[in-house]
Amino acid sequence: MITAEKPLQRKQSDPQPASSIIETRHLIISYGPTVAVDNVSLLFRKNSITALIGPSGCGKSTFLRSINRMNDIIPSARYEGDIIYEDVNLLDKNIDVTALRKEIGMVFQKPNPFAKSIYNNIAHALKFYNIKKKKKLDELVEDSLRKAALWDEVKDRLHDSAYSLSGGQQQRLCIARTLAMKPNVILLDEPSSALDPIANAKIEELIIQLKKHYTIIIVTHNMQQASRISDETAFFLNGHVIEHGETNQLFMNPVQKETEAYISGKFG
């Protein structure tokens, strides 16, 4: 059984630069004969937000999902290269994927709360990790909801169904659920594309706040969102990273003409 105390088993790989938390080295991901991610080497800094942008089918979501091995469920998926997380190669076949997903959490495009109360959406996962005392659960549920900037809106109706929440609140609940696992890294796959502008703004504010304690990698189709919230941006095209750098630089004066064309809406 996986317990909360069981950490990701670490087997030393080549050391990473001090400021980085995740590094991909010559990463290739294929689905059968199709190469979705082609020789991508990227470095993600601790406590920073990196946006992955690019047209549909460019490989950015496949890349994101590979970081917590979500592609493992696709039988034809194959990896080459390395994904180094705190000096551990995540592609090592002995990696405990469940422990990995505790440390590297993921939030999806559509809010996917469990068909349970708001409280139990968070408590359920904690119980799974052997935290069963009510006082401790109460503390952790409140702490997670506060960190996800949802506590004030739901504190008086914790036992209502999660489905009674608005789309934006449901998404913040999903973020709270991820935070309850005390991850180091949060992967976000277009987390606010299904939300209205107000809910979107709250998610963006939350992501910026979360940066203090977590490293965030976000896939987004919204160029303004990428430019507003991220510190660094990587532009994917046909499975390759065309350009990666500081967001301010990339959006004001990109080096590659393909980047300029994409962010200016000339294709994609």
Add this chain to the structure above:
Amino acid sequence: MGNREQFQSELNQIKEEIIKLSTASEEALMQSIDALYNLDVVLAEQVLEHDKEIDRRERVINDKTILLIAKQQPVATDLRRLVIALQITNDIERMADNAKNIAKSTLHLGEDHHLSIHQGIKEMRDMAIDMNHTAMHAFQYEDISIAGKLSEMDDKVDKLYEGIIHDLLSETATNPEKIQYVMQMAFSARYIERFADHITNIGESILYLVKGESFKLN
């Protein structure tokens, strides 16, 4: 028409209006210098009147540019295109203000003086107009090699200005009663020199557009 085509079409329209506005400022300079040489207070008054129209057109271009930024939220070169559109429009409006100030000098001098106007002023005007053509050519084609020529052209205007001021100072020493005339001549020369400086700013804006970083041309 898709978003991108709509953006390009509105951007082209703004660009055309900027080039037309620069022609209006250039005409204002031509007329103000003509008024000065011919002691034509009626023409000088017209320059003052036309300046209000230039101010109005500046506001229209600014409003259109800001609206386009708000609607299309451009980035990178497209954003710089609109940012420099605001800067260049402002420079052109300031160029026209300098022409207006020359017209005011004509009004200060009045119709009844019998003094010859320094020939260097005409020469400065021709240089400034040449610079304006160069700047607008560079703006139209986003050509930094043409924009770069403005630096050298501006140096020539500055040299001519210094020469005129030197001549005028000598004149004050020998003919102190001409002080009013000398002052207005010096002001007019200074206004053309400032006119040319604004054109140099336009060149800098074009360099910023293409290179994405700031450069000084003067």
